[in-house]
Amino acid sequence: xxxxxxxxxxxxxxxxxxxxxxxxxxxxxxxxxxxxxxxETAVKVKETAEKMGYVYNRSAANLRNGTSNIIGMVVNDxxxxxxxxxxIGAERRLLSSNYITLLAHTGEDLKLQDQVLASxxxxxxxxxxxxxxxxxxxxxxxxxKNWGLPFVTVMRSxxxxxxxxxxxxxxxxxxxxxxxxxxxxxRDIAFIGRDITNxxxxxxxxxxxxxxxxxxxxxxxxxxxxxxxxxxxxKKGMKKLLSxxxxxxxxxxxxxxxxIGVLSEINEQGLITGRDIAVVGSDGVASSAFCSxxxxxxxxxxxxxxxxxxxxxxxxxxxPELPPIRHLLKPELRIRKSCGAYLK
Amino acid sequence: xxxxxxxxxxxxxxxxxxxxxxxxxxxxxxxxxxxxxxxETAVKVKETAEKMGYVYNRSAANLRNGTSNIIGMVVNDxxxxxxxxxxIGAERRLLSSNYITLLAHTGEDLKLQDQVLASxxxxxxxxxxxxxxxxxxxxxxxxxKNWGLPFVTVMRSxxxxxxxxxxxxxxxxxxxxxxxxxxxxxRDIAFIGRDITNxxxxxxxxxxxxxxxxxxxxxxxxxxxxxxxxxxxxKKGMKKLLSxxxxxxxxxxxxxxxxIGVLSEINEQGLITGRDIAVVGSDGVASSAFCSxxxxxxxxxxxxxxxxxxxxxxxxxxxPELPPIRHLLKPELRIRKSCGAYLK
DNA sequence: CTGAAAGCGCTTACAG
DNA sequence: CTGAAAGCGCTTACAG
Numbered sequence: 001x002x003x004x005x006x007x008x009x010x011x012x013x014x015x016x017x018x019x020x021x022x023x024x025x026x027x028x029x030x031x032x033x034x035x036x037x038x039x040e041t042a043v044k045v046k047e048t049a050e051k052m053g054y055v056y057n058r059s060a061a062n063l064r065n066g067t068s069n070i071i072g073m074v075v076n077d078x079x080x081x082x083x084x085x086x087x088i089g090a091e092r093r094l095l096s097s098n099y100i101t102l103l104a105h106t107g108e109d110l111k112l113q114d115q116v117l118a119s120x121x122x123x124x125x126x127x128x129x130x131x132x133x134x135x136x137x138x139x140x141x142x143x144x145k146n147w148g149l150p151f152v153t154v155m156r157s158x159x160x161x162x163x164x165x166x167x168x169x170x171x172x173x174x175x176x177x178x179x180x181x182x183x184x185x186x187r188d189i190a191f192i193g194r195d196i197t198n199x200x201x202x203x204x205x206x207x208x209x210x211x212x213x214x215x216x217x218x219x220x221x222x223x224x225x226x227x228x229x230x231x232x233x234x235k236k237g238m239k240k241l242l243s244x245x246x247x248x249x250x251x252x253x254x255x256x257x258x259x260i261g262v263l264s265e266i267n268e269q270g271l272i273t274g275r276d277i278a279v280v281g282s283d284g285v286a287s288s289a290f291c292s293x294x295x296x297x298x299x300x301x302x303x304x305x306x307x308x309x310x311x312x313x314x315x316x317x318x319x320p321e322l323p324p325i326r327h328l329l330k331p332e333l334r335i336r337k338s339c340g341a342y343l344k
Numbered sequence: 345x346x347x348x349x350x351x352x353x354x355x356x357x358x359x360x361x362x363x364x365x366x367x368x369x370x371x372x373x374x375x376x377x378x379x380x381x382x383x384e385t386a387v388k389v390k391e392t393a394e395k396m397g398y399v400y401n402r403s404a405a406n407l408r409n410g411t412s413n414i415i416g417m418v419v420n421d422x423x424x425x426x427x428x429x430x431x432i433g434a435e436r437r438l439l440s441s442n443y444i445t446l447l448a449h450t451g452e453d454l455k456l457q458d459q460v461l462a463s464x465x466x467x468x469x470x471x472x473x474x475x476x477x478x479x480x481x482x483x484x485x486x487x488x489k490n491w492g493l494p495f496v497t498v499m500r501s502x503x504x505x506x507x508x509x510x511x512x513x514x515x516x517x518x519x520x521x522x523x524x525x526x527x528x529x530x531r532d533i534a535f536i537g538r539d540i541t542n543x544x545x546x547x548x549x550x551x552x553x554x555x556x557x558x559x560x561x562x563x564x565x566x567x568x569x570x571x572x573x574x575x576x577x578x579k580k581g582m583k584k585l586l587s588x589x590x591x592x593x594x595x596x597x598x599x600x601x602x603x604i605g606v607l608s609e610i611n612e613q614g615l616i617t618g619r620d621i622a623v624v625g626s627d628g629v630a631s632s633a634f635c636s637x638x639x640x641x642x643x644x645x646x647x648x649x650x651x652x653x654x655x656x657x658x659x660x661x662x663x664p665e666l667p668p669i670r671h672l673l674k675p676e677l678r679i680r681k682s683c684g685a686y687l688k
Numbered sequence: 689c690t691g692a693a694a695g696c697g698c699t700t701a702c703a704g
Numbered sequence: 705c706t707g708a709a710a711g712c713g714c715t716t717a718c719a720g
Contacts, residue, residue, distance in 0.1 A: 012697055023707045028699060038705060058466045059406035060697035063712050068403065070467075073447070079630065084428050091449055095456075100463055103417070103447035105435055112439075119444055122402045123414075231634040260634050267636035286423060290575040290604050292611035292636040356713055367691040372715060382689060404713035407696050 011054045020048040031056060062124055071313065072102045072120035072128040074113060076156075079230070080257050082283040082302050083131060086154065089306025090129055097314055099126065108133045121147050127313045132156045134198055150320065152313045154305065156200055164316055166309045166327045170200055173298040173331035174207035177252050177280040180296070180333055182215050184341060186250035186278060190223035192237035192262060193254020198229070201254055204282065208252055223248050227258065234261025242269055250278035250339075256285045259295055263338065267292070274340040284334060294336035301329060355398045364392040375400060406468055415657065416446045416464035416472040418457060420500075423574070424601050426627040426646050427475060430498065433650025434473055441658055443470065452477045465491050471657045476500045478542055494664065496657045498649065500544055508660055510653045510671045514544055517642040517675035518551035521596050521624040524640070524677055526559050528685060530594035530622060534567040536581035536606060537598020542573070545598055548626065552596055567592050571602060578605025586613055594622035594683075600629045603639055607682065611636070618684040628678060638680035645673060 013031070017024040022045060029037050030045040037045075062068040071094050075083050091101045102125060104116035113133045117140075120128055127150040132140070141160040144151050152164040181189050191208045195201040209219045225240055227233035234253060238261065241247055253259035259281030266273045273279050274293050281288060284299030312325045335341050357375070361368040366389060373381050374389040381389075406412040415438050419427050435445045446469060448460035457477045464472055471494040476484070485504040488495050496508040525533050535552045539545040553563045569584055571577035578597060582605065585591055597603035603625030610617045617623050618637050625632060628643030656669045679685050 014697080024697090025699080025708085026706060028697095029706090032699085036705065041705085056466050057407070057468070057697055059403060059410075059412065059468050060712090061699075062403035063401070063407045063696090063714080064698045064700085066403075066712075070446075078428055078432055081425060081428070084422055084425070087447075088422055088449055091447065095448070095460070100460075100467065101447050102414075103431075103435060103445050104439070105432055116439070116444075122400050123444065124401070124403050231631065235634065260631065263636050264634040264638070268638075273636075287575065287604065287631065290579065290608040292607050292617075294608070294612075358713080368713090369692085369715080370690060372713095373690090376715085380689065385689085401713055404696090405715075407698080407712090408714045408716085410696075 011049075011052045012057070013054075016045060016049050016052060016054055019052060020045050066124065067126050068124045069099050070102050070120075070123060070125045071099045071310075072104065072117070072123075072125040074104050074106060074116055074120075074128060074130045074132075076106050076108050076113075076131045076133045077229070078105045078107075080255070080283075081285045081287065082255065082257075082300070085285065085302035086131070086306035086309075089303030090310045091306075093307045093310035094314075097310075099314075106133045110135055117144070117149075121149055125149065127151060127317055129154060129309050129313055132158060150313065150316050152309050152316065152325075154309045161326070162324050164312050164325045166305055166312055166329075168300045168305065168329040168331055170203045170331075171207040171210075173282055173300065173333075174204040174252060175211045176331065176333045177282060177296075177298050178208050178211035179215075180335070180341075181250045181252065181278055181280060181339065182211070182217070184250075184278065184339065186248075187217055188220075188223070188246065188248040189217070189250045189252060190225060190241050190248040191252050191254070192225045192227055192234055192241070193229060193258045194224045194226045195229065195254075201229075204254055227254075229254060229257060231257050231261035231264070234258030235265045236261075238262040238265035242266075247277070251280070253279065253281045256281040256283045256288050256295065256297055259288070259297065259338075260291060263291055263293075263295070274337050275343060278340045279338040281338075282331075284332075288334075289336070291338065293338050296336045296339035296341070297334055299332045299334045301332075305329060355393075355396045356401070357398075360389060360393050360396060360398055363396060364389050410468065411470050412468045413443050414446050414464075414467060414469045415443045415654075416448065416461070416467075416469040418448050418450060418460055418464075418472060419475045420450050420452050420457075420477045421475075421573075422449045422451075424599070424627075425629045425631065426599065426601075426644070429629065429646035430475070430650035430653075433647030434654045435650075437651045437654035438658075441654075443658075450477045454479055461488070461493075465493055469493065471495060471661055473498060473653050473657055476502060494657065494660050496653050496660065496669075498653045505670075506668050508656050508669045510649055510656055510673075512644045512649065512673040512675055514547045514675075515551040515554075517626055517644065517677075518548040518596060519555045520675065520677045521626060521640075521642050522552050522555035523559075524679070524685075525594045525596065525622055525624060525683065526555070526561070528594075528622065528683065530592075531561055532564075532567070532590065532592040533561075533594045533596060534569060534585050534592040535596050535598070536569045536571055536578055536585070537573060537602045538568045538570045539573065539598075545573075548598055571598075573598060573601060575601050575605035575608070578602030579609045580605075582606040582609035586610075591621070595624070597623065597625045600625040600627045600632050600639060600641055603641065603682075604631070604635060607635055607637075607639070618681050619687060622684045623682040625682075626675075628676075632678075633680070635682065637682050640680045640683035640685070641678055643676045643678045645676075649673060 281297035571581040625641035
């Protein structure tokens with residue numbers, strides 16, 4: 001087989017224009033599928049470009065256009081598969097509209113978040129999908145607006161009703177989880193994942209306490225366990241609960257990551273989840289169906305949220321004058337074995 | 345609080361030059377931290393730029409330079425957290441060298457892979473980290489070389505010893521897993537995740553069969569179960585094994601994803617993993633430590649592989665003339681409860 | 689150490 | 705429907 005020579009990437013629209021016998025304006029119009037050019041001309045130009053091994057130079061187009069086909073995606077926690085699923089949904093949707101995804105993982109690091117946003121601005125990203133890090137200042141929305149960088153925040157709102165936002169009804173979700181446990185006869189129900197600095201945690205915890213109160217169940221502060229938002233956090237939280245004089249009979253977890261840690265600790269102690277202790281998670285990550293036992297959880301539709309976030313941003317790019325677009329998706333309780341419902 | 349006006353992003357090096365009383369060449373040199381400029385001049389220029397709200401325009405620099413600070417990252421399967429961890433490691437390393445990560449998830453789709461690689465080429469990516477999709481043609485390396493696009497393949501080699509590659513010793517890893525089970529007294533050992541079209545699966549399966557033979561244990565084709573590389577695949581594979589007249593006493597899984605499905609099925613059937621059936625996974629994803637019971641697995645050091653891949657690519661960018669850089673990381677067996685070792 | 693000049697490869701009014 | 709021209713904001717030899 002003959003070895004193809006290394007191409008120099010040096011074919012430009014000028015070369016195509018010359019070869020096809022048209023002007024470079026025409027070539028440019030063809031490449032952008034303009035309707036101004038006669039069909040036959042367009043075909044000829046495209047064939048010539050193909051034949052000459054032409055590669056569109058986006059750097060040049062970006063400079064000229066003052067923008068790009070790049071969308072920045074800033075994610076706070078990729079070790080949580082909820083956000084990975086969200087990312088997958090968002091990226092797929094962007095690609096199908098010919099945008100590509102510049103990814104940055106902040107790991108909840110605010111300085112890193114500032115840095116990557118600044119970098120995306122330099123890069124002339126057309127817009128940004130932002131899953132904000134913990135402690136992100138509400139001023140960030142002002143900054144991004146001053147930059148003229150369109151954005152949509154996801155999951156965590158930055159207290160700015162004037163910005164585009166896609167999230168889910170965290171309050172309702174945890175209420176559904178708690179109510180379900182109460183319906184199964186539980187009264188000593190714990191909550192693991194308390195974190196007063198995390199707005200989502202605050203809301204979810206509120207859903208939990210309000211639900212208890214609505215059912216005339218006293219709220220026991222000992223049963224609201226602070227923890228890291230991680231599997232290890234859940235494990236430690238459960239360990240703490242198991243060491244109480246009176247261990248609760250059921251646990252509502254801030255999210256599935258924590259729930260997985262909780263299941264692990266229950267198993268390690270030789271107890272049976274669902275029989276000895278009921279556990280409910282939140283988020284509905286793919287692996288929740290494959291826990292041992294399968295995890296009852298509040299499904300938030302991660303991929304759909306990602307897709308929707310992309311869609312909102314694309315809509316915003318098309319029409320900057322649109323009023324704020326805000327979506328709050330309804331969660332869904334998926335009942336599996338970890339809550340013990342199937343033992344009744 | 346006064347509302348800052350929307351900046352026009354219109355400050356250029358010309359404006360800074362004028363304001364600072366130097367030429368724009370000097371400004372450019374300062375922005376690129378050239379040592380050609382006197383320190384005081386550099387300071388003055390930087391202060392002026394800061395004061396004027398200057399934003400470096402990478403599109404312009406990219407066009408002029410013919411390259412960019414963008415690295416493409418093409419990943420075959422983000423639903424496998426092994427690759428997510430790898431991505432996290434790679435992205436972090438790139439960012440620390442002032443490169444940013446263009447992400448594309450192929451989901452093992454070859455056409456999508458071609459498309460995103462072409463897009464990264466248009467984008468003038470400086471290089472690409474490629475976790476190839478299944479069935480990727482070995483010719484892809486030739487294509488990328490002809491494009492002049494530096495790349496490193498990760499995990500799956502494309503049979504091209506002349507390309508940079510970072511992976512791990514799959515053969516050794518599965519051998520360690522199998523040998524461990526044999527050491528625990530097992531002789532009926534199954535392998536789930538057989539896939540003759542997946543080069544990694546072929547190698548891992550070879551490690552398994554060779555290890556059996558070395559120990560004079562006959563290889564039983566019935567115990568080599570084909571399956572999707574997913575939790576569901578593992579679950580179905582285990583279901584099949586449990587329905588055999590003589591169920592094996594131990595299972596080596598192609599990876600942790602499959603192992604998690606296997607644990608789930610064992611649990612669902614009312615059996616106890618580690619006591620009734622020993623299970624070993626491969627990859628060492630973070631969640632393997634939080635399975636019920638914790639999963640014995642071959643740790644491949646996902647984040648380290650990602651970091652190393654970035655490092656190799658950066659080295660290649662600095663010195664294109666270097667001979668091929670190839671790393672094969674040594675795996676490590678992490679013994680937990682799922683193999684039953686702690687019951688003895 | 690600094691300045692004037694050319695050019696990277698596009699797109700877009702504008703004139704025809 | 706097509707062509708000539710200007711310009712996006714940088715970087716880099718080159719001359720001084």
